[in-house]
Amino acid sequence: KVTITIDNQVIQVPENYTVLEAARSIGIDIPTLCYLKEINEVAACRMCLVEVEGARNLQTSCVLPVREGMVVRTNTKKVREARKATLELLLSNHNRECLTCTRNGNCELQTLADELGVKDIPFEGEKTVAPVDTSSPSIVRDPQKCILCGRCVSVCQNVQTVGVLDFTNRGFKTVVGPAFDKGIGNVPCINCGQCIAVCPVGALREKESIDYVWEAIDDPNKHVVVQTAPAVRAALGEEFGLPMGTRVTGKMVAALRRLGFDKVFDTDFGADLTIMEEGYELLHRLKNGGKLPMITSCSPGWVKFCEHYYPEFLDNLSTCKSPHEMLGAIIKSYYAEKNNIDPKDIVVVSIMPCTAKKYESQREELSHAGYQDVDYVLTTRELAKMIKEARIDFVNLPNEDFDEVLGESTGAGVIFGATGGVMEAALRTVAEVVTGKELENIDFEQVRGTEGIKEAEVKLGDLAVKVAVAHGTGNARKLLEQIKSGEKEYHFIEIMACPGGCVTGGGQPHVSAKDRMTKDIMKERAKALYDEDKAKEIRKSHENPMIKKIYKEFLGEPNSHKAHELLHTHYVE
Ligand code: HC1
């Protein structure tokens, strides 16, 4: 530990702390804009200036290591004036259309302008002139809103190891984007949306589909069915001021009904169905010398990462469509048939924590009999916007249940939304199918938690199955490299594109960089899902009575011809 003095308070802090961390640890808040703990510590924006005794110039505290005996002042006239001048300069070149900006109300730049008491912008700077980039099905990039903080560049390059964003041009003409002014839809971006999640302003956002969904709801000839991903319920409440980790499943269902959807189904049902199909697929591959390791295919960011960067693993992917695509296919076949509705009149809307799902829903591979399995994907944030627009008092809504049959799900389905959840759900089912016996303990703790790569060896009857879980494509890359070099060998792998899995997907409510310093988002949101799992009466996919019913009435057996037609696909180079 080292002893330092900040604003006359003498404190002891670990020696690897920065001055910023030391100050915030005692409640002294130094403003930051580009800083993102462990991801972007580059001192680019110069908002975090402080005075250090003995130093001539003001210092950037986010990269300044603490030193024994250091004396720091965070709130002097000189500091305040310097910060304000920096901010004013930034604002003079910013497109300040706050009222119509998607981040109005939770923009870190707007908040800072308020907190630092900026009253007017003394000069009008030359504005960046670059068009809005709408080339991607998932991500919209607006260079006029960009403040060049570099957070998206760091997350894309260092965390996701995709690296399609960088600083281009020089000096005043600097912009952040793909090389050679290409559209983000024309480079091998995986649509994960992690760049949106870390953007402090409205420079990166999802491509919205809200208007199309309203239009469908308003059309009396359309039967509009909505489904919600597991992770949405773990975070939607944050948009309405509820604490992180509040589970809002019942209110979410109530809100969707009030928005006017004809049926409210649960993607968790699709997750249970995926487990049946994927579990049997794994057993088939294990017994018949199929391609191993088998790797999950439910995360569309991961599938795209595999296609671009590791095509040699494409045959390792499970042939299962992702849960919401499976459910979409079932809605337009089984459900349509049962209820005598022409599938052409059905509109399936998926509420997802994910921006890559927007791209996924448009993939040709994911359709049946000429119909797209899923018509529109809205992020958790977009759903919150619709609820606000409809002026629904979300916090005071009653808890309601999903609609019958395709709304019935198990604890196994709900944990899909956290890293390790798909693996755990699969093991619960595969173990019982193989042994014919009930598991004593269905909590596979080895695959839970936020460690980048998790491994376990699981006994399934006589089979010793080696499994691994990776989240974030940077970790996936590490794991795949270990497999390629022969260093590691597995039978079954879960990969999710986003660090933390879907709970921290690119479509989830924004969390400011400041809150990220004190809150473990992955853990808190995941806890909401594990709590829901615990509270469920049925916690294994194969015990879902409605899953049994659908196999009996419609699909036959898992991996049957019909199941293959509707629920499986194949991604090729
Ligand atoms: Fe996910 Fe999935 S878990 S991919 O993270 O397999 O998005 O939540 O809906 O489809 O079920 C996302 C979450 C989601 C699918 C399921």
Ligand code: SF4
């Ligand atoms: Fe990079 Fe993901 Fe953003 Fe694409 S969506 S630019 S891959 S962080």
